[in-house]
Amino acid sequence: MPPSQPIKAARGVRDVMPTERAVWEIAETAAREVARAYGYQEIQTPQIELAALIERGVGQDTDAGGKELYRLVKRGSEELVLRPEATAGVVRAYFQHGLNQGPQPARLFTMGAMFRYNAPQLGRYRQFHQLDVEAIGDASPAYDVECIEIALRWMGALGLRGLRLELNSIGDRKCRPAYIDKLVAYYRPLKDKLHPDCQRRLETNPLRLLDCKEEQCAPFKAGAPRITDNLCEECAAAFAAVKAMLDAAGFEYVLNPYLVRGLDYYTRTVFEILHEALGGAQNSLGGGGRYDGLAAEIGYGDTPAVGFAAGFERVVMMMAEEGEEVIPPPAALVLVVPDGPLFKEAAEVGRLARTTVPTAVDYSSRSLKAKMRAANRLGPRWVAILNADEAERRVVQLKEMAGGGQREVGWDELPALLEAELTG
Ligand code: AMP
Numbered sequence: 352m353p354p355s356q357p358i359k360a361a362r363g364v365r366d367v368m369p370t371e372r373a374v375w376e377i378a379e380t381a382a383r384e385v386a387r388a389y390g391y392q393e394i395q396t397p398q399i400e401l402a403a404l405i406e407r408g409v410g411q412d413t414d415a416g417g418k419e420l421y422r423l424v425k426r427g428s429e430e431l432v433l434r435p436e437a438t439a440g441v442v443r444a445y446f447q448h449g450l451n452q453g454p455q456p457a458r459l460f461t462m463g464a465m466f467r468y469n470a471p472q473l474g475r476y477r478q479f480h481q482l483d484v485e486a487i488g489d490a491s492p493a494y495d496v497e498c499i500e501i502a503l504r505w506m507g508a509l510g511l512r513g514l515r516l517e518l519n520s521i522g523d524r525k526c527r528p529a530y531i532d533k534l535v536a537y538y539r540p541l542k543d544k545l546h547p548d549c550q551r552r553l554e555t556n557p558l559r560l561l562d563c564k565e566e567q568c569a570p571f572k573a574g575a576p577r578i579t580d581n582l583c584e585e586c587a588a589a590f591a592a593v594k595a596m597l598d599a600a601g602f603e604y605v606l607n608p609y610l611v612r613g614l615d616y617y618t619r620t621v622f623e624i625l626h627e628a629l630g631g632a633q634n635s636l637g638g639g640g641r642y643d644g645l646a647a648e649i650g651y652g653d654t655p656a657v658g659f660a661a662g663f664e665r666v667v668m669m670m671a672e673e674g675e676e677v678i679p680p681p682a683a684l685v686l687v688v689p690d691g692p693l694f695k696e697a698a699e700v701g702r703l704a705r706t707t708v709p710t711a712v713d714y715s716s717r718s719l720k721a722k723m724r725a726a727n728r729l730g731p732r733w734v735a736i737l738n739a740d741e742a743e744r745r746v747v748q749l750k751e752m753a754g755g756g757q758r759e760v761g762w763d764e765l766p767a768l769l770e771a772e773l774t775g
Contacts, residue, residue: 363471364478365664373679374667378509379462382482385505386460389497391484394459396440398466399423402430408439408649410614412556419467433466437483438642438658439649445487446651455488456656462663474629474665482637485658487646492592495620495641495657496600502624502637502659503602509670514636515625516602519579519610520590521558523618523643526583531557533576541571561609577608589619616644620657626669636669637661683711685769686731687747689738690719696742700735703762707770726752735765 360366367375383393402422409416415435423431434440441459444450450457461483468477484501486494499516506514522530535557542550546565553560560568561575582590597604610621621640629636639659646654670677685704689697689712697712704710711731713722719736726734735747747765750757760768 361477363469363476365476369682370679371667374670374677375663377677378663378667378670381508382460382462382505385501385508386482386484388504389458389501391458391460391486391501394441394444394461395463396434396437396444396461398434398464399431400434400440400443402432404439404443404649405432405434408442408645409435413614414469415467419469421466421468435467436465436660437461437463437481438485438645438660441483441485441658442487442645442651442654442656443649446646451488451651451654456486456494457488458486460484474662474668476664480663481660482663483658483660484639485656487656487658488654490643490655492589492620493596495589495593495622496596498639498657498659499597499602499622500600502639502661505661506624506636506666509666510673511626511636511666511669512673513627515627516597516604517607517610517623517625518593518597518604519607519621520582520586520593520619521611521617521621521640522578522582522586524615526581526586527558527578530576530578530581533581534558534560537575538571544571558611561611572609578611579606579608586619593620612640616642616648618643622659624661626665628672629665629669636665681730681732682709683729684708684732684773685710686726686729686734687712688719688722688726688734688736689713689742690736691739692716693737693739693742696737700737700747700762700765704735704765704769707766708773733769735760 405416405420411417420435421433423433441461445457445459462480464478464480466478469475471477482505484498486498503514503516521527535553538545538553538557538560542553544567545553546563546567549560549563549565549568552563561572579590610623612621617640619641623638624636625634626636637659639657641655641657643653643655645656646652685708687697687701687704687710694714697714701710701712713725715722717725723734732752734750734752736750737747741747745762746759747762748757749760
């Protein structure tokens with residue numbers, strides 16, 4: 352039975368159609384080039400992972416690892432989820448395949464789909480795509496800066512301007528607990544005046560009080576103790592080193608004492624790259640930081656690491672807005688148009704032409720006139736027309752669509768001629 356309604360895509364997902372796909376390809380190619388230029392290698396991890404990895408590696412208290420997590424219907428004994436981010440999977444793979452035994456840090460990048468069951472809106476989807484870059488196995492703050500630099504270089508290479516780098520340090524296991532005590536002591540007497548979410552955060556995750564966006568809590572933020580005034584010696588030195596390296600390289604940044612990550616395993620550097628033209632709450636193109644405690648959280652030895660993730664949907668959106676204009680190439684440069692059912696012959700011409708330029712063949716049963724109209728809409732640079740007589744003589748009429756000129760060309764001459772025209 353046919354369905355009563357035409358079936359559309361699921362809510363919160365989007366199709367990337369060929370015209371836009373050309374822009375994505377530019378973004379992907381630039382990501383690979385920039386990451387490789389810094390010595391990062393591509394890795395691909397599965398989109399499904401054991402629930403335990405994500406629950407512990409992303410945290411059940413976070414949106415991405417908690418209420419937004421897509422859980423698969425259980426088959427057999429494994430509890431599986433769709434990954435909401437890539438870091439936990441990349442770190443798992445680093446240990447599982449012995450990269451921890453190799454040269455450190457392992458410099459890795461990956462690109463792919465992530466899944467979060469969140470409320471869809473412009474710039475926020477349930478399936479979205481990230482570039483994810485990780486340097487695993489070394490604690491030097493220089494790697495923090497390297498990650499920031501890769502993110503900025505990538506976005507810059509795509510023509511994005513108006514980027515704002517925000518930076519903070521959230522300390523580590525040594526200094527953060529004492530800071531959190533101070534923060535709680537500051538907010539406790541204000542509890543009744545806080546938004547209900549923040550009343551809860553005060554008990555469960557006080558650090559998150561700092562990135563609360565509720566107006567009702569805003570007046571209290573300025574008076575809150577700052578973590579950067581409460582760093583231990585090592586964290587303060589690392590933060591100073593990050594800033595000094597950014598300064599030396601001429602990267603501008605804004606210190607944002609309210610930029611935090613809600614999970615214990617995050618340490619020291621956190622950063623975010625925002626775009627002034629990206630509207631509303633979804634103005635972040637990417638973010639990252641150091642997560643020295645993650646490896647232990649998922650059952651491996653203590654291992655320092657830093658990385659970032661940036662969203663393709665938002666980056667591509669900004670490219671369209673202010674990057675250079677992308678004119679997508681036509682589907683094919685040559686269209687072979689047989690006059691009549693000359694399938695074998697047209698296929699052979701296609702095979703020959705395709706050795707040098709992208710070539711499509713019109714196998715339809717339309718009239719020649721209708722095929723030429725279709726060719727006009729498709730927009731190839733040339734059409735190669737052949738009728739039965741021409742097929743017999745192994746020639747085509749090669750017509751340049753824009754110029755209108757037409758000449759007879761032997762099938763075997765076609766590849767070299769097309770190549771010469773294209774490069775000449
Ligand atoms: P996060 O992993 O939450 O730190 O996000 C890093 C980047 O991924 C963000 O700055 C966005 O560019 C992108 N991103 C995160 N969530 C979504 C989403 N639901 N839809 C589209 N892009 C997203």
